[in-house]
Amino acid sequence: MSDSPAPVTRADAEGVATVTLARPEGMNSLTLATKIALRDTLHAVAADSSVRAVVLTGSGRAFCVGQDLKEHVTDLEKGPLSDTVTDHYNPIVTAIATMPKPVVAAVNGVAAGAGASLAFAADFRVVAESARFTTAFAGIALSCDTGASWTLPRLVGTTKAMDLLLRPRTIDAAEALELGIATQVVPDDELEPAVARLASELAAGPTLAYASIKRAVAFSATHDLPSSLEHEGQKMALTGASQDHRAAVQAFLDKEKPRFAGR
Numbered sequence: 001m002s003d004s005p006a007p008v009t010r011a012d013a014e015g016v017a018t019v020t021l022a023r024p025e026g027m028n029s030l031t032l033a034t035k036i037a038l039r040d041t042l043h044a045v046a047a048d049s050s051v052r053a054v055v056l057t058g059s060g061r062a063f064c065v066g067q068d069l070k071e072h073v074t075d076l077e078k079g080p081l082s083d084t085v086t087d088h089y090n091p092i093v094t095a096i097a098t099m100p101k102p103v104v105a106a107v108n109g110v111a112a113g114a115g116a117s118l119a120f121a122a123d124f125r126v127v128a129e130s131a132r133f134t135t136a137f138a139g140i141a142l143s144c145d146t147g148a149s150w151t152l153p154r155l156v157g158t159t160k161a162m163d164l165l166l167r168p169r170t171i172d173a174a175e176a177l178e179l180g181i182a183t184q185v186v187p188d189d190e191l192e193p194a195v196a197r198l199a200s201e202l203a204a205g206p207t208l209a210y211a212s213i214k215r216a217v218a219f220s221a222t223h224d225l226p227s228s229l230e231h232e233g234q235k236m237a238l239t240g241a242s243q244d245h246r247a248a249v250q251a252f253l254d255k256e257k258p259r260f261a262g263r
Contacts, residue, residue, distance in 0.1 A: 008037035010045065015052035015203035016196075017045045024060025029068035030114060035088035042095035052203040052262060054099060055195055056122060057106035058115075066113025066136060085145050089114060093147035096121040097218070100211035102202040106195040107182075112136045117146030120155060120181070123214065126198060127182040128191045133171040135164050154221065155180050206244040207262040 011018045019041050021028035030038075045051050058064050096103050096118065105122035113136035119125050135152070137144045144152075144165055153161040156179045164171070176182040186194045202210070212235040220228035239245055244260045251258035 006037065007031065007034035008041050010041050012051065014200065015050065016055060016199040017048070017051040017053075018055040018057065018199075019045060021058045021064050024058075024062070026068060027060070027062035027110065028058040028064040028115070030064065030066060030088075031068045032084070032088075034068070035084065035092065039088055039092045039095065042092060042099070046095055046099050046101075049262075051101060052205075052207050053101055053199045054103045055106055055199050056096070056103060056118065057195070058108055060109070062109040062115075063105075063107045063111040063131065064115025064118060065110060066115045066117075069140075089146045093117065093121045093151075097147065097151070098214075100214075101207050102205075102210050102214075104195055104199055104202070106191060107131045107133075108188075108191055110134075114146040117144070117148040117151065120151035121147050124183045124198060125176075125181060126184045126186060126191065126195050127173045127176055128188045129173050129185055130188050131173050131176075133176055133181060135168045137168065138166055139168045204260065206239075206242075206248065206260045208242050208244055209239050212239050 005022060007021070007023050009020045009022045011020070019038070021034065021038065023029065023031070023034060028034075042054075045054055102124065103122040104124045104126060105119040107119050107125055107127040108131065109128065110132045111119050112132075112134045116133050116135055119133070135144065135148060137148070148165065152164065155161075156164070160179060171179070171181070173182060173185045177185045184194065184198075216228075216232055216235050219231045223231070243263050244258075247260065248258040
């Protein structure tokens with residue numbers, strides 16, 4: 001049995017699950033073990049009804065620098081790169097994007113390649129002032145993966161996304177905010193409390209409604225207006241019949257703060 005520390009950790013508190021990439025010595029680069037652990041942890045968090053909001057972050061000075069290239073060099077002779085895309089990257093980003101609860105990326109440092117893509121897939125990106133983004137893929141003669149072709153154009157528009165993907169460069173936190181990549185930029189020493197406040201707010205909110213809104217936005221991105229309106233109607237019927245909706249209406253009438261159960 002290996003005594004190596006887990007490459008991904010999970011800590012739960014008051015409805016918030018914090019998933020941390022825990023390979024600071026490798027700038028949280030994604031080895032096979034890390035990808036498997038991240039995929040499985042995200043699936044477990046998604047299925048856990050006690051979790052109402054999720055934080056994804058990195059340890060040390062990086063959020064995640066993407067594929068571990070040292071391991072990748074040896075893997076090039078073993079099989080096609082598409083295998084890890086299918087087996088690991090696609091399930092990871094799908095878990096983030098379709099999580100039936102809000103996901104906050106706490107970007108504590110550099111986010112590159114697939115690491116940037118992980119942040120792009122989250123619902124919120126709270127970014128430390130010293131953090132940096134780069135798509136990186138074209139710089140090592142690769143196409144983009146981990147959902148960047150889908151998420152980045154929706155954040156910054158197709159024209160800017162093509163520029164960032166075809167001509168990778170480093171984007172600082174201020175530019176990330178200007179482009180619409182960052183939700184919020186905070187001083188480095190305020191990142192943890194800022195993320196904690198946001199995650200706590202989301203965990204106390206109407207999580208069934210959050211999940212329905214996330215699904216509606218994703219659906220409408222690939223469907224026409226009539227189909228999107230029909231889908232909205234389905235989600236409105238679901239949430240309109242929920243305990244949370246009834247509680248919120250009653251709280252409004254009583255001039256009280258609503259308490260949400262996520263159902």
